[in-house]
Amino acid sequence: MRVTITVNGSAETVDDVWEGESLLYALRERMGLPGSKNACEQGECGSCTVYLDGVPVCSCLVAVGQAQGRDVRTVEGLTEGPPGDAGEARLDPVQQAFVDAGAVQCGFCTPGLIVASHDLVERNPEPSDAEIREALAGNLCRCTGYEKILDAVRLAAARKRTAGGKAVRS
Amino acid sequence: MTGTGEEMEFMRPATWADALAAKAEHPGALPIQGGTDVMVEINFDVRRPEALLDLNRVAELTEWDTSGGRLRVGAGVPYARLIRELGDRLPGLAQAARTVGSPQIRNRGSVGGNLGAASPAGDSHPPLLAGDAVVEAESAARGVRMIPAAEFYLGVKRSALEPDELIRAFWSAPASGPQYFSKIGTRNAMVIAVCSFALALHPEERRVGTGVGSAAPTPRRAPAAEAFASAELDWEGRGPLPDAASRRFGELVADAAAPIDDVRGTAGYRRHALAVMARRTLAWAWNDHRAATPERRAS
Numbered sequence: 001m002r003v004t005i006t007v008n009g010s011a012e013t014v015d016d017v018w019e020g021e022s023l024l025y026a027l028r029e030r031m032g033l034p035g036s037k038n039a040c041e042q043g044e045c046g047s048c049t050v051y052l053d054g055v056p057v058c059s060c061l062v063a064v065g066q067a068q069g070r071d072v073r074t075v076e077g078l079t080e081g082p083p084g085d086a087g088e089a090r091l092d093p094v095q096q097a098f099v100d101a102g103a104v105q106c107g108f109c110t111p112g113l114i115v116a117s118h119d120l121v122e123r124n125p126e127p128s129d130a131e132i133r134e135a136l137a138g139n140l141c142r143c144t145g146y147e148k149i150l151d152a153v154r155l156a157a158a159r160k161r162t163a164g165g166k167a168v169r170s
Numbered sequence: 171m172t173g174t175g176e177e178m179e180f181m182r183p184a185t186w187a188d189a190l191a192a193k194a195e196h197p198g199a200l201p202i203q204g205g206t207d208v209m210v211e212i213n214f215d216v217r218r219p220e221a222l223l224d225l226n227r228v229a230e231l232t233e234w235d236t237s238g239g240r241l242r243v244g245a246g247v248p249y250a251r252l253i254r255e256l257g258d259r260l261p262g263l264a265q266a267a268r269t270v271g272s273p274q275i276r277n278r279g280s281v282g283g284n285l286g287a288a289s290p291a292g293d294s295h296p297p298l299l300a301g302d303a304v305v306e307a308e309s310a311a312r313g314v315r316m317i318p319a320a321e322f323y324l325g326v327k328r329s330a331l332e333p334d335e336l337i338r339a340f341w342s343a344p345a346s347g348p349q350y351f352s353k354i355g356t357r358n359a360m361v362i363a364v365c366s367f368a369l370a371l372h373p374e375e376r377r378v379g380t381g382v383g384s385a386a387p388t389p390r391r392a393p394a395a396e397a398f399a400s401a402e403l404d405w406e407g408r409g410p411l412p413d414a415a416s417r418r419f420g421e422l423v424a425d426a427a428a429p430i431d432d433v434r435g436t437a438g439y440r441r442h443a444l445a446v447m448a449r450r451t452l453a454w455a456w457n458d459h460r461a462a463t464p465e466r467r468a469s
Contacts, residue, residue: 019180041210043210055277056274063208065182066205066224066226137272137359
């Protein structure tokens with residue numbers, strides 16, 4: 001089966017995909033986008049979270065054929081534009097907040113948490129702690145580094161508010 | 171999960187008519203909407219259907235409207251939208267929807283998928299039963315068939331749906347009184363119900379509706395408990411609910427269950443928890459009803 005998906009803004013076509021294959025598998029193994037992580041394969045851990053037509057979903061639970069003709073944005077697609085002069089990635093403010101808050105331990109859950117957090121601060125620039133916890137309830141960190149993760153989301157939201165929305169690209 | 175090359179067809183009908191035709195031609199095809207149940211089974215090699223029937227392109231499945239004062243909700247409306255757009259009219263179902271999985275799961279999962287899977291632990295079922303919902307099924311050969319929720323569940327993961335039928339929508343009257351859903355789990359997110367309970371007051375009919383989840387081979391109502399509470403409540407004077415009555419209601423709900431011991435809990439625990447949830451939800455609903463300013467009646 002051939003499937004064409006718009007991934008991070010560009011059309012990607014993959015051939016000979018197995019009909020039962022997940023979007024996650026296609027992203028990681030066929031399109032060279034290993035940012036979305038494969039852990040539980042049952043929607044429990046959130047490590048494979050991507051945007052599908054602007055809505056965060058577990059890519060392990062989307063059949064790749066269901067993504068035909070649709071728009072997918074992965075954690076790789078959150079970086080802002082091309083690398084800087086020193087070759088450094090221009091991180092999205094949520095990604096930068098995770099770095100600055102030290103919200104990364106082993107890093108495995110980080111991409112999923114960043115996409116889920118990105119969606120939260122887009123929708124709600126002033127989330128309460130309860131709202132942050134609710135928004136991230138589907139993302140597991142087995143290093144249990146949740147406090148720093150909450151710090152990172154608060155930081156990202158605060159910076160977004162300070163920027164007044166003008167300097168921060170969605 | 172790897173591409174094993176095992177034979178499986180992937181069908182992507184663009185219209186409802188095409189979807190019905192495909193299901194008629196391939197009765198063994200497994201419908202997939204949000205994928206939150208189906209893909210777990212495929213990822214873990216629990217199931218290899220001869221074909222997947224992707225319903226994502228059938229736009230009307232993700233729409234809802236009202237007809238004759240009742241809501242007709244497309245089978246594929248995701249829980250997140252159901253909560254946002256219909257939470258005021260279907261509060262019991264919206265409460266249940268909020269307990270489904272995680273935000274990512276609620277963005278994809280739907281009542282139609284819950285019905286199709288027909289797991290006794292599905293969170294939608296108790297409020298559908300308590301609210302007298304009706305399932306709209308359709309086949310190319312025989313057209314539309316309306317199946318009351320109470321007649322839909324036949325056994326563990328078995329429903330009244332025929333192999334050539336697809337679920338088009340569910341119908342429900344907007345809530346005419348308070349509704350509550352209560353669920354026991356080990357966490358506040360990402361849990362399959364140990365057991366659950368839904369209650370709906372139908373004040374105009376002076377009737378109480380119930381739904382028991384994850385405590386019998388199928389979701390089911392608790393008819394004796396419904397009859398008891400409907401007769402016991404002071405609909406006229408909106409008097410307080412006597413403790414003895416709410417306790418008796420709880421016992422009758424627990425009696426309606428036929429739970430088993432399994433990894434999530436024991437039968438005894440489930441019966442106990444059901445009695446507690448039933449007692450509490452009846453008190454919450456009745457107190458809401460009493461607090462609500464009675465509409466000035468024309469008569």
